[in-house]
Amino acid sequence: MQVSDQELIDALKSGNRKDLAFNELVMKYQERLYWHIRKIVINHDDTDDVLQNTFMKVWKNVDNFREESTLFTWLYRIATNESLTFLNQKKRHSLAPMNEVSDFLQQNLEADEYFDGDDIQKKLQQAILKLPDKQRLVFNMRYFDEMPYQEISEILETSVGALKASYHHAARKIEDYLSSLE
């Protein structure tokens, strides 16, 4: 039987059996957070680093979690921030001139040994990677994860209207890119 989020939070905050509760939390959310991060940073090894950083942040800051949002939302928010921070650091420390984060991500996609998609899936991924960060996040969460706008709104702290507009722009750009390839 899976432990509820509230039970996990209580156990993590009480300090008593924190290790066990944290292990439960990792097992419960590792896959969902991994795929969320993977769609942002693309490369598996980078995703592994960011996922570990995300859980380290959770371990260190769980006492400060005020429960104004759900545990799931809080975890996604940390994972998103860690992913974007990682990409910005990569951009800053890149030896080769990198005008856009998407250049780095395109390279990652080309070199990714854990990409099993067919040609059209690769083109779709290339189109997604050309999007600005925010539009890419919204598109992935909405299109692949089929997350409700309200939930995305809580994670990204953006209004539902703005998210809908972002998604609309992203879908149109992807459509245009795929059309240009034909």
Added chain:
Amino acid sequence: MNKMNNQDHISPRLASLKKENPYRVPSGYFDDFPARMKHRIEMEEAGESRKKSRFIDLVKPILGLAAAFAAIFMIVYWPVNTLNNRQTVKIETQPSVQSIAVEMISLFEHIDEQTFYALLEKEAESYVPENDLLVAYLAANYSDYDVFLETQHHN
């Protein structure tokens, strides 16, 4: 999914694509991850406690030096300082003797030489004034009334 697509008015091309996840993970990745995460936490916490102990290790010699200086101060400086203070007290008494001498000299300066030697010779003797001095003293103590009686008597 169709419901979501209808709500989002997604383009027909995107709607026709398979929504399969094109990425995969190394085999056993999610089985190993919780153990690796636990190890990472243990390593970081050990690192933090090492940092704390490293700080104490850095501070220890400084504290030792401070204690040594305090001990040296107590053993050497304090007794030396106390002795110096005593000497200062002694030195402070000397000016008071000197000031007395100065006062004496200033007193003797107002006495003429003869009186001074007379004082030295007749130190223990009682002082007997001469006749002239006595007459002068008595004359100085005459009142106007005495002088009037004297003149009346002579007349």
